[in-house]
Amino acid sequence: MEIQKKKEDNIMVIAVSGRLDAVTSPELEKELLSIIAEGNKSLVLDFAKLDYISSAGLRVVLAGAKKIKQQQGILRLACLKGVVKEVFEVSGFDSIIPCFDTADSAFKAGS
Amino acid sequence: MIGKSGIALRISLLVLSSITVIFSSVFIYNYLFSRQIIQTNIERNAESLTQATVNKIDGVLSAVERVPINLAVFLEEFSYSGGELIGLIKAVVENNPEIYGAAIAFEPYAYSPNAKDFAPYFFKQDGKLQFTYIPYDYFGWDWYQIARELKKPVWTEPYFDEGAGGIIMATFSVPFYKRIEGERVLTGVVTADISLSWLQKILSSLKISETGYAFLISKNGTFITHPDPDLVMNETIFSVAEARSDAQLREIGRRMVQGDTGYAPFTSLVTGKRCWLKYSPLPASGWSLAVLFPQDELMTDIARLNRTVISIGLAGFFFLLLVIVWIARSITRPLRGLSKAAGQIARGDLDAEIPDVRNRDEVANLAESFRFMKTSLKKYIADLRETTAAKERIESELKIAHDIQMSIIPKTFPPFPDRDEFDLYATIEPAREVGGDLYDFFFLDDTHLCFLIGDVSGKGVPASLFMAITRTLIKAKAAQGLEPGTLLTRVNEDLCIDNDAVMFVTLFLGILDVRTGEIRYSNAGHNPPFIMRKAGALEKIQGTGGTALGTMEGLVFKSRSVVLSPGDVIFLYTDGVTEAFDAGGALFSDQRLIKDLSTVTNGSVKDITESIMASVKAFAKDAAQSDDITMLVIQFRGGASYTTAR
Structure with missing residues (x-):
């Protein structure tokens, strides 16, 4: 798993690539928590290059969404596809975390 | 020795050989140069000494020569009587200390027609003046004949004179003339003798270092003086x-x-x-x-200088040798100690003594680093031991947790041997760690079988505990006779309370009416089960739009129903099946599951489970199992037997 961050207009876009599973998700969790602790209120998780997400990965995404919500912020998801998209659909997470087809649209929704 | 003190030996060899080369060069140059100087000095001294001696002797000889020459002139110019001649000779010998004797020897009959020979001679003997006439046969003597024949003054070869006191002497002879009718006629020879013992005295007075000496040779090489009198x-x-x-x-x-x-x-x-x-x-x-x-x-000084220089050099050499060996050893001693300590440490003896190095040099730094390394190693190993112990404890606790988890999941099949309305089989293949999958089934009443399958987010003890809580909550709510959707809604409310860890569980819960084959179900974000119709069709069960339990408060779960005909099978699974990886990272996938399921439509519930499990394992091969693999399979046999049984 690799994480790339990019901040534009107060929106932090975090692109995650590779596999997000029990082994790699603690790293993303740490990253998300520190980004939120820095006071970022608007996050976009770009999953365009994410190949796989396990329940542990889902938990980290959910935890991030909940955490930022407590601080009146919002976490958006962008570019869900394939297996990842299926997992979000099956688990119903797509109904509780706003998802967008493109990073751009997620970005615009935030600004 | 070489192996043990390699550095010491090498330093000693290098430094000492360099010093030897330098010292030898300096010594040789010094020797050659001082030898050259001394030789030049000796030559110069020899030159001046010789010249001074020559001048001294020559000065005396010249003084001696002048006497007979003057006498010869006098004899030519003036008339004289025999008495006057003798007086003259006497005066000459008396007044010239260098002159041993003097004579005036006349040609035959030149002095008097009456006498053939006339040669009055004065000489010194024992300090007294003696007078004699030289005997008649003097005409053949060298001192007379050579001067007469050469018609010029001449020194004779030295000779031993028996007549005049028996000494060795040399004679200076000067021919003299008389004017007779305007013509110069050779009249005789005037002589002056010198004693060679006198010359010997002059030469032996020369002080030429210890054993140096001088000698004199005559015109034809005869030794006139020499320290060896025999010569x-x-x-x-x-x-x-x-x-x-x-x-x-x-x-x-x-x-x-x-x-x-x-x-x-x-x-x-x-x-x-x-x-x-x-x-x-x-x-x-x-x-x-x-x-x-x-x-x-003459070379004594330089020889002494050389001896001194060599002695100092040798002493310095050995002193240096000692110093170098001492220095080298002071360096290598702690190094050897360190090396020994390192060997002990390498063998695992962390209490090995690191030698103290007194100097504050690189070796001391090395020793300090060693000591630090030893302490760090010790600490690290202690930590490691502790960590390992802790890890072992945790692992054993995890093992226990795993055993407990397994024990609370029903594993006896068939679970209801007296019920023939359905067949049920389930399996759970936990990943290495304690997993978060669960399944359960129990009768709500005589005719309603509640079954569920779920997957808790994450793994390990937290997942396991969350699973246990979920299972307990479901069992408690189910007893209240709630609809599946309502049941899950309530469970979700309870799970969301104080869920700081943000754990959740995807869950499918169904209630089978064993009489009719109707299943009322609700799905909380779980993989939708498959219905395997007896006729061969494979259907994915319709969703109820639910989200995983525990994710958010206030979620409302809906119920749906599906009806099984006798022989139909409902296949429930967790994502451990479809998301099993092979070594290349590829997923087992829904497609492969569907394909595999379609090949086992006529099998028993156990057959179906085992077949899928085998397929998953064959797919994953050596790849480590990352998630629990759980399946729950129910085949509806039909309510008829139930009614007949009643």
């Missing part, structure tokens, strides 16, 4: 050269007789030592003086 008058320089077969000496003699001046190496005739020989002619007499300078005595 004097008896031998010539050539006869000695002959006796010694010494070509060098012969050459020296030749040059001396020729009247050359020179400087040559020479072996002493007296001491046999190696010498330098300086020779120079005495112009007045045609004799030649040689002075010998013993080489070793």
Whole structure:
């Protein structure tokens, strides 16, 4: 798993690539928590290059969404596809975390 | 030694050999240069000493020569009586201490027609003046004949004179003339003798270091003076050269007789030592003086200097050797200690003593680093031991948790041997760690079988505990006779309370009416189960739009229903099946599951489960199992048997 961050207009876009599973998700969790602790209120998780997400990965995404919500912020998801998209659909997470087809649209929704 | 003190030996060898080279160069240069200086000095001294001696002797000889020359002039110019002549001679011998004797010898009948010979002679004997007439046969003597024939003053070869006191002497003879009718007629010879013992005295007074000496040879090489009295008058320089077969000496003699001046190496005739020989002619007499300078005595100083320098050099060399060995050892001793300690540490003895290094140098730093390394290693190993112990404890606790988890999941099949309305089989293949999958089934009443399958987010003890809570909550709510959707809604509310860890569980819960085959179900974000129709069709069960339990408060879960016909099978699974990885990272996938399921439509519930499990394992091969693999399979047999049983 690799994480790339990019901040534009107060929106932090975090692109995650590779596999997000029990082994790699603690790293993303740490990253998300520190980004939120820095006071970022608007996050976009770009999953365009994410190949796989396990329940542990889902938990980290959910935890991030909940955490930022407590601080009146919002976490958006962008570019869900394939297996990842299926997992979000099956688990119903797509109904509780706003998802967008493109990073751009997620970005615009935030600004 | 070499192996043990390699550095010490190498430093010693390098430094000492360098020093030896430097010292030798300095020594050799110093030796050659000082030798050169001394030799130049010796040569210069020899030159001046020889010249001074030559001048001294020559001065005396010249003074002696003047007396008969003046006398000859007087005899030619003036008339004289016999008495006057004798008086003259007497005065000459008396007044000239260098002159041993003097004579005026006349030609036959030149003094008087009556006497053939007339040669009055005064000489000194034992300090007294003696007078004699030289006997009649003096005309044939060298001192008379040579001067007469050559018609010029001449020094005779030295000779032994028996008549005049028995001494060795040399005579200076001057012919004198008389004017007779305007013509110069040779009338006789005036002579002056010198005693060679007097010359010997002059030469022996020369102080030439310890054993140096001087000697004098005559025109034909006869020794006039020499420290060895046997040589004097008896031998010539050539006869000695002959006796010694010494070509060098012969050459020296030749040059001396020729009247050359020179400087040559020479072996002493007296001491046999190696010498330098300086020779120079005495112009007045045609004799030649040689002075010998013993080489070793002149080189004594330089030899002593050399001995001192070599001694100092050797002492310095050994001192340096000691210093270098000491330094090298002071460096290598702690190094050897360190090396030994390192060996002990390498063998696992972390209490090995690190030697103290007193100096604050690199070796001390090394020792300090060693000590630090040892302490760190010790600490690290202690930590590791502790960590390992902790890890082992955790692992054993995890094992226990795993066992407990497994024990609370029903694993006896068939679970209800007395019920023939359905067949049920389930399996759970936990991943290495304690997993978060669960399944359960239980009768709500006689005719309603509640079954569920779920997957808790994450793994390990937290997942396991969350699973246990979920299972307990569901069992408690189910007993209240709630609809599946309502049941899950309530469970979700409870799970969301204080769910700080943000754990959630995807869950499918169904209630089968064993009489009719109807299943009322609700899905909380779980993989939708498949219905395998007896006719062969494979259907994915319709969703209820639910989200995983525990994600958010206030979620409302809906119920749906599906009806099984006798022989139909409902296949429930967790994502451990579809998301099993092979070594290349590929997923088992829904497609593969569907394909595999379609090949086992006629199998028993156990067959179906085992077949899928085998397929998953064959797919994953050696890849580590990352998630629990759980399946729950129910085949509806039909309510008829139930009704008949009643």
